[in-house]
Amino acid sequence: MKKITEHYVTNESDYLNRREFIKKGAQFGVGLTAFNALPSMAEGVYGGELSDKIIKTNYGKDLTPHTFKQITNYNNFYEFGTGKRDPVKNAHTLKPKPWHIEASGECAKQGVYDLEDFIAPYQLEERIYRFRCVEAWSMVIPWVGVPLASVLKTFQPTSKAKYIVFKTLVDSEQMPGQKRSTLDWPYVEGLTIAEAMNPLSMLAVGLYGKTLPNQNGAPLRLVVPWKYGFKNIKSIVSIHFQEHAPINTWQDQASREYGFYANVNPNVDHPRWSQARERVIGQGSFFSPKKRKTEMFNGYGDEVAHLYTGLDLKKNF
Numbered sequence: 272m273k274k275i276t277e278h279y280v281t282n283e284s285d286y287l288n289r290r291e292f293i294k295k296g297a298q299f300g301v302g303l304t305a306f307n308a309l310p311s312m313a314e315g316v317y318g319g320e321l322s323d324k325i326i327k328t329n330y331g332k333d334l335t336p337h338t339f340k341q342i343t344n345y346n347n348f349y350e351f352g353t354g355k356r357d358p359v360k361n362a363h364t365l366k367p368k369p370w371h372i373e374a375s376g377e378c379a380k381q382g383v384y385d386l387e388d389f390i391a392p393y394q395l396e397e398r399i400y401r402f403r404c405v406e407a408w409s410m411v412i413p414w415v416g417v418p419l420a421s422v423l424k425t426f427q428p429t430s431k432a433k434y435i436v437f438k439t440l441v442d443s444e445q446m447p448g449q450k451r452s453t454l455d456w457p458y459v460e461g462l463t464i465a466e467a468m469n470p471l472s473m474l475a476v477g478l479y480g481k482t483l484p485n486q487n488g489a490p491l492r493l494v495v496p497w498k499y500g501f502k503n504i505k506s507i508v509s510i511h512f513q514e515h516a517p518i519n520t521w522q523d524q525a526s527r528e529y530g531f532y533a534n535v536n537p538n539v540d541h542p543r544w545s546q547a548r549e550r551v552i553g554q555g556s557f558f559s560p561k562k563r564k565t566e567m568f569n570g571y572g573d574e575v576a577h578l579y580t581g582l583d584l585k586k587n588f
């Protein structure tokens with residue numbers, strides 16, 4: 272019995288059919304509540320087991336990832352507070368299982384999907400990517416996830432769909448930071464369909480081979496490594512296809528400072544600070560932090576520069 276409990280709780284992506292799980296639970300006299308009580312402890316802040324069917328890729332094989340501790344203790348997730356340590360302290364109230372994602376708008380396969388069913392068709396991949404926040408700090412993160420392009424193929428956007436728009440959960444019980452109007456909830460982010468189809472774009476379900484810790488956006492978040500961190504929307508519950516460009520959360524907050532594209536660019540400064548260099552988290556000292564030069568498109572120009580030919584990147588920041 273213990274074995275099955277652990278199996279279900281710790282294998283988020285083991286594609287265990289929900290009905291079969293309920294059957295097994297009944298067979299062993301275990302109710303849903305018993306199972307549901309466990310994930311927040313097992314996965315909670317620290318990340319639970321993922322399927323061992325994760326393939327390694329060449330993405331970032333020459334990069335040295337930051338430690339699990341660094342990646343999970345220095346976060347931006349305003350649904351849990353605005354301090355960098357607030358998410359790790361507060362995100363235990365988020366319940367990443369069960370989790371549903373709604374697909375809507377200009378696509379053939381509209382509907383509400385259980386996360387396990389949503390992710391099941393795809394091969395999980397590990398990809399090590401640079402991560403660059405607009406606040407001029409950076410890390411290297413070993414994500415686990417699936418190419419966003421594969422997910423788009425499943426949902427079949429219509430010819431009218433020009434943009435994909437993601438939304439984060441709204442639930443102030445699970446996300447106590449939403450009791451304050453720090454941002455206009457839900458957090459919203461969008462990409463052009465061409466950006467979403469780029470092979471670099473992924474939906475992450477884990478990092479360091481484990482399910483996403485709550486503070487990193489469990490159970491599903493966007494990863495677009497050539498863009499500033501705020502594009503990488505966390506804890507996604509909605510994917511919507513539409514014809515017109517959305518107004519994204521930070522763009523809405525301060526349109527002079529944050530644009531739609533938010534491509535990492537050392538030549539376009541933020542109105543209040545330079546973007547020429549970045550502070551590498553955990554390197555150097557407090558008084559003398561280690562800095563590196565910001566790379567155009569965060570180092571992913573070969574893969575994405577063609578998306579922006581002819582576009583004035585100073586105007587379209």
Ligand SMILES: Nc1nc2c(c(=O)[nH]1)N[C@H]1C(S)=C(S)[C@@H](COP(=O)(O)O)O[C@H]1N2
Nearest residue numbers: 346347348349404439458500501503504505
């Ligand atoms: N829903 C939601 N998603 C979000 C944020 C947020 O506050 N809420 N912060 C963004 C910002 S500004 C950054 S830098 C990254 C941080 O991701 P990390 O904490 O996993 O490093 O998440 C992004 N996604």
Ligand SMILES: [Mo]
Nearest residue numbers: 404405500501
């Ligand atoms: Mo950020």
